[in-house]
Amino acid sequence: MAATEPKGHGQHADMWVFPDASVMTADMGEKTNAMPRPFTMGLAVAGILFILGIVGFVARAADDGFGEIGPWGYYMAIFSMVFMVTSGAPLAAVAFRFTKSHWRRPLSRVAELFSIVGILNLLMFIPLVFVLPDIANPGEVAEGELAVRRTIWFEGPIGAPHAWDLVGVGFLAITSMAILWISVIPDMAECRFTATGFRRTIYNKLSGGWFGTKRQWNSQKAGLALLGAFYFMTLIFMHFVISSDYAQSLIPGWKDSIFPVIYTITSLQMSLGVILVVMFIMRRWGGYEGYIGKSMFWSASKVLLGITLLWVYHLFAFFITFWYGRLEIEQNIIKYLVTDTYAIIFLLNLIFSFAAPFAVLLWNPVRRSAWGPALAGVLVLFGGLMFNIRIFVGAANAAPGADLYKPIMERVPAPVYPDIFDVFMVIGGLGAAAFIYLLSTRVLPVISLWEVKEGALYQKWGKLIRGEYLILGKPE
Amino acid sequence: MQEGKPLDSRQVNRELLVSILNSPKWFFGAIAVLGFIVLVAMSSAGFMINQGFGVTGLNRPVMWGFFITNFVFWIGISHAGVMLSAILRLSKAEWRRPATRAAEILTVFSLMTAMTMPLIHTGRPWRTVYWIYTLPFVPYDYARGIWPNIRTPLVWDPSAVYTYLTSSILFVLVALIPDFAVLRDRTTGMSHRIYGMLAMGWQGNARQWKLQIIAGVLLSALILPVFVSVHSIVSWDFGMAVSVKSWHSTIFAPYFVVGAVHSGVSAVAFVLIILRYIYGWQNYIRHEHIDALARLLIVVATGWFYFFVMEVVFGFYGREADEIAVRNLQFTISPWNIWMMIFVGMTYFLPVSIWLSKSLRRNLWVMSLACIFVNIGMWLERFLIIVPGLARKQLLTFDWYTYRPSSVEWIIIIGTFALVSMLMLTIARVVPLIPLYDIKEGEILRTEIKIGRVTVPAVFRED
Amino acid sequence: MVTTNRIDHKWGMVVDLDRCTGCQACVVACQAENNIPINVKSFYQQRRAYQWIRIERYWEGEFPNVKARFIPILCQHCENAPCEPVCPVFATYHNDEGANVQIYNRCIGTRYCSVNCPYTVRMFNYWEPKWPKSLRNQLNPDVTIRTRGVMEKCSFCVQRLRRGEINVERRGLEPLTGERIPVADRKLNHRQMKEGNYLPACVQSCPTNALQFADQHDETGPVKEHFEEANEQIETRHHGGHVDEDHTRVYRLFEEVGTKPNLIYLKKVDAFPLEKA
Amino acid sequence: MAKAPILGLFETADHAADAGDALKAAGVSQADYDFLTDTPYPEGAFGEREEPHRIYIFPFVGALIGLTVGIMLTSMTQLAYPLTQGGKPILSLPPMAVVTYESTMLTAIVFTIIGIIFESRLPAFKQGLYDTRITEGYIGVLVNVDEDQLGSTQALLTQAGAIDVVRNDGGSAA
Secondary structure, X not given: OOOEOOOOOHHHOOOOEOOOHHHHHHHHHHHHHOOOHHHHHHHHHHHHHHHHHHHHHHHHHHHHOOOOOHHHHHHHHHHHHHHHHHHHHHHHHHHHHHOOOHHHHHHHHHHHHHHHHHHHHHHHHHHHHHHOOOOEOOOXXXXXXXXXXXXXXXXXXXXXXXXXXXXXXXXXXHHHHHHHHHHHHHHHHHHOOOOOHHHHHHHHHHOOOOOOOHHHHHHHHHHHHHHHHHHHHHHHHHHHHHHHHOOHHHOOOOOOOOHHHHHHHHHHHHHXXXXXXXXXXXXHOOOOOOOOOHHXXXXXXXXXXXXXXXXXXXXXXXXXXXXXXXOHHHHHHHHHHHHOOOHHHHHHHHHHHHHHHHHHHOOHHHHXXXXXXXXXXXXXXXXXXXXXXXXXXXXXXXXXXXXXXXXXXXXXXXXXXXXXXXXXXXXXXXXXXXXXXHHHHHHOOOOOHHHHHHHHHHEEEEEEOOEEEEEEEOOO | OOOOOOOOHHHHHHHHOHHHHOOOHHHXXXXXXXXXXXXXXXXXXXXXXXXXXXXXXXXXXOOOOHHHHHHHHHHHHHHHHHHHHHHHHHOOOHHHOOOHHHHHHHHHHHHHHHHHHHHHHOOOHHHHHHHHHOOOOXXXXXXXXXXXXXXXXXXXXXXXXXXXXXXXXXHHXXXXXXXXXXXXXXXXXXXXXXXXXXXXXXXXXXXXXXXXXXXXXXXXHHHXXXXXXXXXXXXXXXXXXXXXXXXXXXXXXXXXXXXXXXXHHHHHHHHHHHHHHHHOOOOOOOHHHHHHHHHHHHHHHHHHHHXXXXXXXXXXXXXXXXXXXXXXXXXXXXXXXXXXXXXXXXXXXXXXXXXXXXXXXXXXXXXXXXXXXXXXHHHHHHHHHHHHHHHOOOOOHHHOOXXXXXXXXXXXXXHXXXXXXXXXXXXXXHOOOOOHXXXXXXXHHEEEXXXXXXXXXXXXXXX | OOOXXXXXXXXXXXXXXXXXXXXXXXXXHHHHHXXXXXXXXXXXXXXXXXXXXXXXXXXXXXXXXXXXXXXXXXXXXXXXXXXXXXXXXXXXXXXXXXXXXXXXXXXXXXXXXXXXXXXXXXXEOOOOOOOOHHHHHHOOOOOOOOOOOOEEOOOOOHHHHHHHHHHHHHOOEOOOOOOEXXXXXOOOOHHHOOOOOOOOHHHHHOOXXXXXXXXXXXXXXXXXXXXXXXXXXHHHHHOOOOOOHHHOOEEOOOHHHOOOOOEEEEOOOOOOOOOOO | OOEEEEEEEEOOHHHHHHHHHHXXXXXXXXXXXXXXXXXXXXXXXXXXXXXXXXXXXXXXXHHHHHHHHHHHHHHHXXXXXXXXXXXXXXXXXXXXXXXXXXXXXXXXXXXXXXXXXXXXXXXXXXXXXXXXXXXXXXXXXXXXXXXXXHHXXXXXXXXXXXOEEEEOOOXXXX
């Protein structure tokens, strides 16, 4: 492959230069067409898990119906897991495109492709609309209960929260799709002549008369920037909404203004982690070494390290405030979510979301490798799953029935363990996401051709006196 | 990216050492005026300590006022230094070069100034001095086995702030060694000897330079966590207070940190514009740098606004009468609601709308105005968090009261601003506020790439 | 000199709002007992009056049919006192008799404790305390005079407690009659809690017995049942039970802040409540 | 035979690099010549050898020391004078975490500073052969050679384009 790993001087020995544009299109085209054995295997496994998940869901619905939110705790957890990962991932592309980092170029498309899984988010969210309890107290205001439970919607505009949440999730999916589409137009236009079969038709339909005129490029870049900023704000808002409606407001008296922030940070952490894992798999087994350089892993893992530290920082900010305040509700919340009821889950969450990835990413040689960041990514993903189980299973079972409308959660409930259907739903959700993603990689090129080619323009190797170094061009 | 024409080493020395080797008339005048203000402030502080706190506007519900506000404000300003130099060093941003040292030195001085505030705000400063400033050597009442109570945020504070102060001073000094060497070679007599001592026999061989570079990155990475912890802990002074409903919010730590970065970076931008003006450093502090700062500030400000909205929303979310009372005071009762509007406008909407336009943010006058706005707004923010919370502490409405600062407090506050400006001017006489070697390095590393007809500015990257 | 039998005291006070007439006798008594500076007009205007105990007056209803309500507020001597852990120099802490004590020598006046007190009962010495010459001789020799810049607050008249202890626990004398106390009884229980032994000045001076002071561990205490009821309420709340507010008079101030005060308030029983217009 | 320093001053980096190559060709070991500059040139710009260093050990050692000191200080100060405060445990861990964190970072940073000073062989109390023109942008090539080779080295440097050569014995070519 055209990628060169020239022998620089000393520490930048593994420096890496982008492949030359000539062979790229064809190469990517055939890679997108190919159906290698490991891929089909993965697809099959994911599909089986997907079916298991559907089974679990149907069984759960048949058993408990959609009246009570309690039994749906694990479903909420897995929905939130998928939602966090897939909605956060496109943000990585947006953000690093915003900072004009050259190393992001091979990463963008891998990240953007996750927005296709946004459809899954939407589908998985619909049942949750039915199980979410009403804002207004169904029984008339009894002694020591609120007429309207605490939500971010206060008295609530019509249909809040159900309708608005659904609209929000759908809106988010559509926006991320739009970002993907605009970003992929030039590549589709490039491949539309070489591609065959259904891809050819798709590319022709969607690449919308793209000929790469200056005007088209400008509008595409502007569109990406605008949509990116827009998506960013919408995403933060939706994290706020979901984390409040489905976690915080279901535990009476839990007033924790930092929780939406923790939720967002966990989401960013997990999405960056999953991106690194995918990149590693592609590099190791997908035959993309030529496109994905070590420098990408190195820079991205620095960001991941920063996010990991931020995560534990916010967690401590929450913990110390509640511990010090010692209000009855605060002590109950800490007992429930941290020290007593879900203590083990919390411990796993802490270890896998902070301690382990931190211990891995602390070392520069590990960050420079390809496996190190990927390992950290796996750890982070597991930690995030623990986070979601701890929060959402806890929230779903905190206040059954009328207790939900009490001012505070007066007693600390017992933990809720998953039954077989819950397990099915959890693994099924993950499988479904993987399944859809894998399929999408067969339709669209996994590497953003235009970005990589553009990057190749802006950097080259140059000599300064006696040494050879990378020269990075910085437009405006 | 890199505008401006290439500079050679001699020119850099000549132009950047102007602040040290020349001694203009206005300098002594300015120092005299500022020094006078500082003296007045100090004497009024002495008067207050001598008379007791009756001379301030504090009262029973509102036990904290201007001094704590000012303390938080200056701590916030101090967050500019590391924010810029560390984050920009780590992200290898080229435009950091002229900004870093001014920012770090501003950090040091604003921290020192900030720490005078809690000292004079205590009822018996002489005891406080005995307790805090002798902490490492003679703990408070150690003879009776009483050590400072580490359960209180008031002990976390000094531990964090002095950690930050020590590290920043060391950071600045290490980064100064090569420039001390330059000064050693340019000066004679006494100053030659002093600079020689400070330069520690620096020769500038490959090994020293390599470690100098490593020092920059490594220390940045180490100071960054400290910098985050400092303002978090300052915010916990308030966050831990369970009785003041509007303070007892979990979001305070990141909220304060982002706010601090916001005010600090704007302060640095302002300082840079001033330096460019009084020392004629147009070749070094170029529009592109101010532009980059402004673009960074848009992001920081928006992040800050997000936290602000979160804090307010969850203030109402609780539906607790005592908290609603505070919010009611903040948002609906004059003059607080007017101050609130001014604060939000000056901190976010006005400056961000300025920074969004390229021509405006490259106009130095408008830019410095925006930075001043931000800092006024951030000062108000702290004030509007601290005082209304106390004025409507709990539901014993019989005790509710408000707060009107006295002239003594005003004078002392103004004095702190004079103090920081005086210190900055003085240090500019002693050390170069723009790192010479960093600029020279930038000159060596800058190159360009030809793509078709255009030439794109580029840089050599070591890794 | 912690004696063994002092350990199991747990002082507490019951404030019966039904009996309180707002006569301010307690305020004056406290002022005289604890060497509190004279509250001149300007102190009130600046909201800096020293009142270790104060009578808060609230209006109920709208003019013309309006009623004045009084509530005496003093340091609640909380079990989970928010003021204590925030003191950097251990100037305030919780002693082993359930009282929240302030040590003036240690205080450096950060005022954090007052900021963190939900009841705003901590007084800061804004000025150097002064007394007219004529009043110099009425100062209580058992109570230190606080300099400017330190916090001060209700101490449950700890000086009286110590005097009572010395009388009863050490010397074993009935302070008034002077007869010996059998060794078994040499403890500050309810029988010895009378004038000259240990009653806080406010309690002693209350004409309507609205303030009652007792050792919560004292089986024979007059207000034992109130403490028991209050503790039961806390227990029920703690275990998620529900307390019917209408059928109990006992409550603690700002229960929801979770400070667990050692003061108990008894609700007013209004014979002629205002008709809700 | 004793070694003597000799310092050639070059106007441009390229000439200095040439001098380096010439010295290497002349069989002077890389440990014996060094490039003095007024700004950090990217590593290996003169084809010089890589300097080994152990700077990264210092912060970890410092952090460990700070951690232990912090834990001991915070726990002992709490246990030294056990006063109940606000119903909090006598040994409260979360506050300990805060102060311990600060002490850890402080010690780590101080050790890093010490390490940097130490590793860059500072303070050098008696400065070697040096010329103030180096901080004006000239590149100095400082060579340690046997005293009898001073002349040849000087010739070599001048030939490589040195505008001036400085020697301890005052001998100067330009």
